Amino acid sequence: xxxxxxxxxxxxxxxxxxxxxxxxxxxxxxxxxxxxxxxxxxxxxxxxxxxxxxxxxxxxxxxxxxxxxxxxxxxxxxxxxxxxxxxxxxxxxxxxxxxxxxxxxxxxxxxxxxxxxxxxxxxxxxxxxxxxxxxxxxxxxxxxxxxxxxxxxxxxxxxxxxxxxxxxxxxxxxxxxxxxxxxxxxxxxxxxxxxxxxxxxxxxxxxxxxxxxxxxxxxxxxxxxxxxxxxxxxxxxxxxxxxxxxxxxxxxxxxxxxxxxxxxxxxxxxxxxxxxxxxxxxxxxxxxxxxxxxxxxxxxxxxxxxx
Numbered sequence: 001x002x003x004x005x006x007x008x009x010x011x012x013x014x015x016x017x018x019x020x021x022x023x024x025x026x027x028x029x030x031x032x033x034x035x036x037x038x039x040x041x042x043x044x045x046x047x048x049x050x051x052x053x054x055x056x057x058x059x060x061x062x063x064x065x066x067x068x069x070x071x072x073x074x075x076x077x078x079x080x081x082x083x084x085x086x087x088x089x090x091x092x093x094x095x096x097x098x099x100x101x102x103x104x105x106x107x108x109x110x111x112x113x114x115x116x117x118x119x120x121x122x123x124x125x126x127x128x129x130x131x132x133x134x135x136x137x138x139x140x141x142x143x144x145x146x147x148x149x150x151x152x153x154x155x156x157x158x159x160x161x162x163x164x165x166x167x168x169x170x171x172x173x174x175x176x177x178x179x180x181x182x183x184x185x186x187x188x189x190x191x192x193x194x195x196x197x198x199x200x201x202x203x204x205x206x207x208x209x210x211x212x213x214x215x216x217x218x219x220x221x222x223x224x225x226x227x228x229x230x231x232x233x234x235x236x237x238x239x240x241x242x243x244x245x246x247x248x249x250x251x252x253x254x255x256x257x258x259x260x261x262x263x264x265x266x267x268x269x270x271x272x273x274x275x276x277x278x279x280x281x282x283x284x285x286x287x288x289x290x291x292x293x294x295x296x297x298x299x300x301x302x303x304x305x306x307x
Contacts, residue, residue, distance in 0.1 A: 002169050016103045017296050018257065025071060034102055041068050053276065054142035055178060062109040062301045063096050064144070065129060066122050088125065096168040097132035100140055108133060109143045109185075109301045114201070116151025123149060123172040127146070143224075145185040145300055148206050153278055169206075170213050177217045183252070185224040186210040187247070187300055191237035198266065219249070222290070226254035226300045228261055232269035242284055252291040253284050255296035 041064040067086040115122040149172035188207045195204045281294030
């Protein structure tokens with residue numbers, strides 16, 4: 001009861017610019033019904049994204065592949081965590097493709113929980129889903145938002161010794177890159193100093209390497225990354241992180257406000273103002289990012305299909 005009261009107090013103390021309209025109830029209901037009937041998951045719903053109504057109206061949705069349970073335990077994320085995620089649904093790629101067709105989606109974002117229990121981290125599952133969507137709706141653009149592909153089941157015997165982790169990561173990224181997504185997204189989430197407490201199980205340089213490898217494999221694929229502000233970062237640190245992204249050829253960036261999902265998650269250290277987000281967005285554009293979304297309610301896939 002006490003926790004509930006504290007959480008309500010926090011929500012009520014949020015700045016007014018963090019209380020958006022959720023869009024038309026009919027549009028949200030249509031997507032929710034289609035998703036639920038096929039036992040699919042979207043990060044829009046699992047993460048209770050404040051922009052989901054707006055995105056649905058623009059014929060964009062972000063599907064959460066490989067179940068709702070993540071093998072990582074990032075301290076900011078609302079998605080369920082666990083070491084024993086559900087078995088893959090062999091029909092999921094076709095179900096996602098069917099939902100894309102029925103909803104008339106023009107731009108599809110495929111993301112996933114981290115699946116460190118899988119031999120390829122789920123790379124081939126992304127490709128299978130992309131192929132299924134293209135079979136049903138070839139004109140749909142597909143963006144991927146992947147994990148860092150660093151984990152995965154241990155390789156046995158001699159192969160374990162002969163395949164360094166970095167090489168395994170590169171091979172998994174290559175599997176996805178070869179399927180030629182419209183954009184390859186991987187979020188660094190926060191500045192270098194705060195990676196430990198915010199992104200347990202992930203590393204700053206490892207994430208930068210994902211974006212670097214994509215460009216090495218196929219320079220024509222746009223890359224994207226994002227940061228959540230509000231964990232105690234300084235403006236100079238945010239600018240430094242944006243510079244690091246540009247150094248590895250990152251083309252697009254999203255900057256948004258972290259909002260605490262529950263008392264079990266990290267508390268918000270600061271609510272950045274819309275003016276501060278505008279300022280950072282202008283800096284990002286001056287640094288050479290081709291597409292910048294910077295605002296309190298911006299999320300990874302916000303207006304993703306506009307390009």
